[in-house]
Amino acid sequence: MSTPDSAPNAIPAPIHQSPHQCAPQPAHQSAHHLAAAQLALALSTLLASLGISIANVGLPALAQAFAASFQAVQWVVLAYLLAITSLIVGVGRLGDLLGRRKLLLIGLLLFSLASLAGGMASNLALLIAARFVQGLGAAMMMALSMALIGETLGSTKAGRAMGLLGSMSAVGTALGPSLGGVLIDALGWRAIFLLTAPLGMLALLLAWRYLPAAPPSEKLATSRFDYTGTLLLAATLAAYALAMTQGQFGRSNLGWLTLAAAGLALLVWQQKRSAAPLIQLALFRQHALAASLIMNGIVAALVMTLLVVGPFYLAQAFGLNVRQTGLVLAIGPAVAALCGVPAGYVVDHLGAAKITRLALLGLFGGTLALSLMPLHWGLAGYIAPVVLITASYAFFMVGNNTATLANIPATQRGLISGLLNLSRNLGLISGASLMAAVFAWASQQASHTSAQTAASGMHTTFQLATALVAIALVIAFRMRGRD
Known part of the structure; x- marks a missing residue:
């Protein structure tokens, strides 16, 4: 708990400065040095994303290997997600206090050792524990890789570096299921965890050698870390995540949501009274930051809709088998990966706020098309809007993240x-x-053939998605005068 004499960090001024006024330029470095630094950050992002998607495909093999139920082995995935979701804000703040490079190195080491431990686990409990520690390392890697971009490349190249990280995140998400399937088929389930250990160590060596070792300021170095706030936030987020991952809604979900709401109220009360809070609540009075976080959540929910609803729609509407469905679903992440770096160059030249708004318009057009798409348009009628949505998503993530961190x-x-x-x-x-x-729900309301039922469900789902994107668009254009 923070002591009364711990001075709170100064609340930053309202966000209106030019990115070039806020982000310091790195010291002169060779092209080789900068490329190696970018590779370290890219590998960190790739591995953290790969850790999420590669384990899903291994759940049947894990259930067989440990003679466990699906409900038990799904904790191999949930433990990783819970660690990232509940701890990512705390580790980001700790990086501000102790040094972001130092904590990134610790995260890479934890991730690598936990990957090795997971691959050697003799029982399911040890594997789940290893995955939680791996998720803690991944939280450090995700938060601090993004935060280190300004220190590494400076503001003038932040967009293209953010685009590289976005591409690596998309590649990790897309590569995980296919790579995991190949490894399990050839070498067994342990290979999906053992593979990431040497890659993590490679990223660790690159980060140690090439990332700038800028120490935290004296004021930050002497600040107290808000352990109470961190624990409250982690517990609140864990309760919410559990409520959202329990399957069909019931008493269990309601109980976890009630705990999450109580935890949030307690967190706000504690943060207002802390001398050195984890999250200065005044930050959320900055309209640009609040808008950025809301839009980010809305767009992420939209993209997840494609991943969740897509397989059912493709199988029921077009009769695709598992392999064909997987190939179609891989189109989206592949498009996002290809667009990431070009999006960074466009953001650097045209401005992050403008690209964010244009990307939201693209997302609106794509979701609207899916909400109206006739079934007789066939597979091409589905793929074309998906390409527009995922390309727009890549541009949105680069523009939104660059604008937020630059200011x-x-x-x-x-x-x-x-x-x-x-x-x-x-x-x-x-x-x-x-x-x-x-x-x-929408599919159950339709009393037609399987294909028509799937189409009805798709239309209703993406009508809601279109409405959510419209909210994000309103927010973005209302912020136009504040850029």
Whole structure:
């Protein structure tokens, strides 16, 4: 708990400065040095995303290997997600206090050792524990890789570096299921965890050698870390995540949601009274930051809709088998990966706020098309809007993240990076739960053939998605005068 004499960090001024006024330029470095630093950050982001998606495909093999139920082995995935979601803000703030490079190195080491431990686990309990520690390392990697971009490359290249990280995140998400399937088929389930250990160590060596070792300021170094606030936030987020991942809504979900609401109220009360709070609540009075976090969550929920509803729609509407469905679903992440780096160059040249608004318009057009798409348009009628949505998503993420972090003082970048990742994760979790429920409900209301039922569910689900994107668009254009 913070002591009364611990001076709170200065609340940053309202966000209106030019990015070039806020982000310091790195010292002169060779092209090789900068490329190696970017590779370290890219690998960190890739591995953290790969850790989420690669384990899903291994659940049947794990259930067989440990003679466990699906409800038990799903904790191999949930433990990782819970660790990231509940701890990412706390580790981001801790990076601001102790040094972001130092904590990134610790995160990479934890991730690598936990990957090794998971691959060698002799029982399911040890594997789940290893996955939680791996998720803690991934939380550090996600939050601090994004926060270190300004220190590494400076503001003039922040957009293209953010685009690289976005591409790596998409590649990790897309590569996980296919790579995991190949590894399990050839070498067994342990290979999906053992593979990431040497890659994590490679990223650790690159980060140790090439990332700038800028120490935290003296004021930050002597600040107290808000352990009470961190624990309250972690418990609140864990309760919410559990409520959203319990399947069909029932008493269990309601109980976890009640605990999450109580935890949030207690957290706000505690943060107002803390001398050195984890999250300065005054930050949320900055309209640009609040808008960025809300839009980030909405867009993440939309993208998760494609991943959750897509497989059911493709199988029921077009009769695709599992392999064909997987190939179609891989189109979206592949498009996002290809668009990430070009999006960064466009953001650097045209401005982050303008690209964010244009990307939201693209998302609106794509979701509207899916909400109206006739079944007789066939597979092409589904793929074309998906390409527009995922390309727009890549541009939105680069523009929104670049604009937000460029206008944040260096003393707050780890925290704000954690909040950006948190809003994205909450959007993914909420979107998976809400949109799956809407699709199931809408499909049950239709008394037609299987294909027509799936189409009805798709239309209703994406009508809701279109409405959510419209809210994000209103927010973005209302912020236009504040850019």
